[in-house]
Amino acid sequence: MDTPTTASVDTQSSVKEPSSSSLELNLLPTMSRPSLSVDPATPSRHIDRMVGMGYQPSPSRTIYSDRFIPSRSGSNFALFDISPPANSPSEGREDSSGAYTALLRTALFGPDAGFVPPATPDKGVGVNGRNFLPSPPARNIFRYKTESRQSMHSLSPFGFDEQLPGVSHSPVKAPRKVPRSPYKVLDAPALQDDFYLNLVDWSSHNVLAVGLGNCVYLWNACSSKVTKLCDLGIDDSVCSVGWAQRGTHLAVGTSNGKLQIWDASRCRRVRTMEGHRLRVGALAWSSSLLSSGSRDKSILQRDIRTQEDFVSKLTGHKSEVCGLKWSYDNRELASGGNDNRLFVWNQHSTQPVLKYCEHTAAVKAIAWSPHLHGLLASGGGTADRCIRFWNTTTNAHLSCMDTGSQVCNLVWSKNVNELVSTHGYSQNQIIVWRYPTMSKLATLTGHTCRVLYLAISPDGQTIVTGAGDETLRFWNVFPSPKSQNTESEIGASSLGRTQIR
Secondary structure, X not given: OOOOXXXXXXXXXXXXXXXXXXOOOOOOOOOOHHXXXXXXXXXXXXXXXXXXXXXXXXXXXXXXXXXOOOOOOOOOHHHHOOOOOOOOOOOOOOOOOHHHHHXXXXXXXXXXXXXXXXXXXXXXXXXXXXXXXOOOOOOOOXXXXXXXXXXXXXXXXXXXXXXXXXEOOOOOOOOOOOOOOOOEEEEOOOOXXXXXXXXXXXXXXXXEEEEEOXXXXXXXXXXXXXXXXXXXXXXXXXXXXXXXXXXXXXXXXXXXXXXXXEEOOOOEEXXXXXXXXXXXXXXXXXXXEEEEEEOOOOEEEEEOOOOOOOOEEEOOOOOOEEEEEEOOOOOEEEEEEXXXXXXXXXXXXXXXXXXXXXXXXXXXXXXXXOOOOOEEXXXXXXXXXXXXXXXXXXXXXXXXXXXXXXXXXXXXXXXXXXXXXXXXXXXXXXXEEEXXXXXXXXXXXXXXXXXXXXXXXXXXOEEEEEEOOOEEEXXXXXXXXXXXXXXXXXXXXXXXXXXXX
């Protein structure tokens, strides 16, 4: 039998036995003979790859059609890096779909299969004037692929996170952008530049209370209406303000050691409570229980439902109490003082149950985490400059971060596991942190004096800061809750600078 030059098909008879120097394929009747040609002297390396690298066909076996592609009449061999024969009708045709073919190849075989940019119709010149030589992937076409985690935000129809030419998509998780400038500024004349006072608080009814000199003003965040709540007279001044959890009653601590309770909805004083000998600079509510810290080193626990001015007295600090915060479950009270001490009390103790002495300056900044029970953050003054984290459940010091500036205030986001700190000497900045990595999301500047006052809006998105430069600045720093799809009613539409009184 003569050695054939091309593979032949006989539709009426069985397949002929190939000789050692020939190679025949079973082809379908619909396939044209010129569409697939095999050189008997040199077998195609591409067909070798389809069948198996280094595989030598046995003379005694019949080679059948590829079971993956039973009909090759409409196959695009160029897609699999199988070059068409020299007499193929596709030779010389302009490669107008080269970019799409390369993108599809990358999508089918993965980004590591090798991307070959298409040549221009008249020149085979690529980027920077270099010619591209197609190199077939050095592996089987059909293979199992380990499923990888893909970005839900990817715009690629094939789901690859790698950047593909001609395809733009967003990253896996774009970093959240925090506006670097306040959306609103209020003038606050006579806002005192005193580290040990707490003169700003934001109620659950979206009303901001500010102590200015001997007066307290209320600013409605929804309507931007300003109301003068009280005037203590020339012989007294406001040292602290604190809203009850329901947002209807406001506690006002004075420089004379008295504590006043006001009904904000009626602008009427409900009662005056005594017990401290010196100014009341720190307040904290726990349901109907109100805690007040004073320059006389004591903390008084007051039940506003009873006739007594206070029900218990907590002693332990050796200097002025300047920070007070109840935990979210109302079981633990944290106090900070000018004696560089951080104490934790329970509901019934008159002595601290936990004592932390690691700070080296006054502890005013205190914040309980709303996300993890027993997680407490505290910040030290000018000589300390550190934010420390504590686990009050296990009585453990978790970590410490040196901020480089006096830590004046701390507040935790209710929507995400982040917190914000305000600072004094020497940078007067506001920092948004991601916990527990303590990576900085944003550093906000604008105040020209120490940022001594901080409060957060009821929806958890906006903070207001106050400083000795007699301004209140409103910043959008935290995202909205997942369940909340509407925008905040904090008055973000009213830009510009106005006066609170």
